[in-house]
Every structure is written in structure tokens, then in C-alpha cells.
Amino acid sequence: FTTILAPFGTRHRSAFARSSTAIDATAVFFGTSTGNTEEVADLIVAKLNELGHEAPEPICVDGVVGDLKTEFSKYEALIVGTPTWNTGADTERSGTAWDEVYYGELDDLDLSGKNVAVFGLGDQISYGENYADATGELHEVFSKLGCKIFGATEIDDSYEHEASKAIKDGKFCGLLCDQVNQDDLSEDRVDKWVKQLVSEGFMSSGGAAAAPAASAPEPVEAIEAPPASKPAVEVIHSRDGWVGHDNGESTLWVNSENRRESYLTKN
Ligand SMILES: Cc1cc2nc3c(=O)[nH]c(=O)nc-3n(C[C@H](O)[C@H](O)[C@H](O)COP(=O)(O)O)c2cc1C
Known part of the structure; x- marks a missing residue:
């Protein structure tokens, strides 16, 4: 299993479609x-x-x-x-x-x-x-x-x-x-x-919607540079309904409400 070291923040957004900071701001329901x-x-x-x-x-x-x-x-x-x-x-x-x-x-x-x-x-x-x-x-x-x-x-x-x-x-x-x-x-x-x-x-x-869920992994330390290339993605089913998408350098966790958290991972 992978060890979680640090979140991407906004810096690695290009590696994935969205991050937790990319949630849409406002919607009108009527x-x-x-x-x-x-x-x-x-x-x-x-x-x-x-x-x-x-x-x-x-x-x-x-x-x-x-x-x-x-x-x-x-x-x-x-x-x-x-x-x-x-x-x-x-x-x-x-x-x-x-x-x-x-x-x-x-x-x-x-x-x-x-x-x-x-x-x-x-x-x-x-x-x-x-x-x-x-x-x-x-x-x-x-x-x-x-x-x-x-x-x-x-x-x-x-x-x-x-x-x-x-x-x-x-x-x-x-x-x-x-x-x-x-x-x-x-x-x-x-x-x-x-x-x-x-x-x-x-x-x-x-x-x-933007607050970390109780079951989300704890962020430790931010990293500076994005990965040079994107390796094959391994899917991990775990963490109280969270699904991890690990590309070898980082993991994008998605929960059942489509909440997303990105973390640096180390094998
Ligand atoms: C049978 C009926 C009951 C209504 N009752 C209320 C009411 O209790 N209070 C109010 O402010 N407007 C009342 N209205 C007016 C509607 O709320 C108003 O027309 C509103 O613009 C309708 O919005 P909508 O087109 O999005 O449904 C009533 C209208 C009808 C026809």
C-alpha cells in the first residue's frame, strides 16, 4: 500500500481533471x-x-x-x-x-x-x-x-x-x-x-464542500514540481468509500460525493 506524504494543492492540477480546489463556486437551484x-x-x-x-x-x-x-x-x-x-x-x-x-x-x-x-x-x-x-x-x-x-x-x-x-x-x-x-x-x-x-x-x-472529510488522508507537506510524465494509473478501493487513483507519483482520492483530494505518494 502507498504512503501518503503530501497534497498537490493547485500545483498539479494538470495531472487530473479536477482537484478539491477546482469545485465550482456557486449554483442556483429553484x-x-x-x-x-x-x-x-x-x-x-x-x-x-x-x-x-x-x-x-x-x-x-x-x-x-x-x-x-x-x-x-x-x-x-x-x-x-x-x-x-x-x-x-x-x-x-x-x-x-x-x-x-x-x-x-x-x-x-x-x-x-x-x-x-x-x-x-x-x-x-x-x-x-x-x-x-x-x-x-x-x-x-x-x-x-x-x-x-x-x-x-x-x-x-x-x-x-x-x-x-x-x-x-x-x-x-x-x-x-x-x-x-x-x-x-x-x-x-x-x-x-x-x-x-x-x-x-x-x-x-x-x-x-471544500472542507476535508474526516476520513480523508492527512496532508503533511506540500511539494514544488509536477511529475515529468504521467505513469499508468493504479486504482485503489479503500478508505470508507474513497477510491484512489495512483499514478506512481501521486494519488487522487475521490469519494462517493465526487469530492477530490490529491496527494503525493511514495511506494
Ligand atoms: C392558488 C395560488 C396560491 C398562491 N398562494 C400564495 C401565497 O400563499 N403567498 C404568496 O406570496 N403568493 C401566492 N401565490 C402566488 C405565487 O407564489 C406567484 O404567482 C409566484 O410568482 C409563482 O411562482 P412560479 O411561477 O415560480 O410558480 C399563489 C398563487 C396561486 C395561483
């Missing part, structure tokens, strides 16, 4: 019934990209039910969005696949320390007593999982609701939009909010 939440998700991704923060196209949660563990582990930070439906109930108010995953699949994930920001859509005129309630539920679910929540917003004069479960400690727990009555305000709200997330350090590394 649920929707009639498309409004997707519209705002699109605005958020466009603004992230405009500000130089790479993010893939928004990901509809319906498409990743059953595979959230894999999908979430690809990103350091998650922006999650929901509409609100069905006035009155305390839980399962999104009317989307979020309701299905909140108290089952999501509950089973270790998202402790992950950076999360929430946004929500509602109709503050027709449902003024329950404006965007489901955003509050989304916030609660991710908070209880130990996520670091960013992006609470001031309730300024542009909002006309009476009450909302998305209000926590006198603020909205994230970005609230209203494509039914105030679609003309969404772009500015998104602009302001994404800049706020940047200033809060939301996109900085340090989320759970």
Missing part, C-alpha cells in the same frame, strides 16, 4: 410551477456572471430529486429559490419538488457549514397576509441543516405585503420578488442582492 421563480433565477445567474462569478445555468430542483447529494456537493455555495402556494399551511408551501425533498432527502444530507442564500417569489397583493411564506420555510430547512445563511434584506417601502413567514428578526431572510405585481423591480433587486452577497463573502471558499 422550484417553479409557472416559471416566475425561474425568471428570477436567470437574473441572478446573469448578474453573478456579469460580476465575474462563474455559475452554471439555474438548476430546476425537479430534475435532481433523488440526486441532491451529488448535485449539491459540486458547489461551494448554493442559492436556492422557491415560489409560495396554498395560503395558510405551515409546511410544504412551495408547490414544487422542494416540498418532496425538505423532510426526506434533504434531511439526510450533511450540509453543515455550506454557504446558502435563499430567494422567493410571491404575490404580495392577492396573498398579502402570506407573502412568500415558503421562502421562510426554505430558510428554516437549510438553517436546521447547519448551513451558513447569507443575504438577509431590509424590508423597504417598495413592498406592500401585510405579513410574511419570510420575515426573520425584522428582515426578509433572503431576496423576495414579485413577478405578478412588481416584475419591473426584480432586476434592480437582484442587482443589489447579488452585490450584497459578494460583499458578505458568500462566494468565498470555506463551505462544507
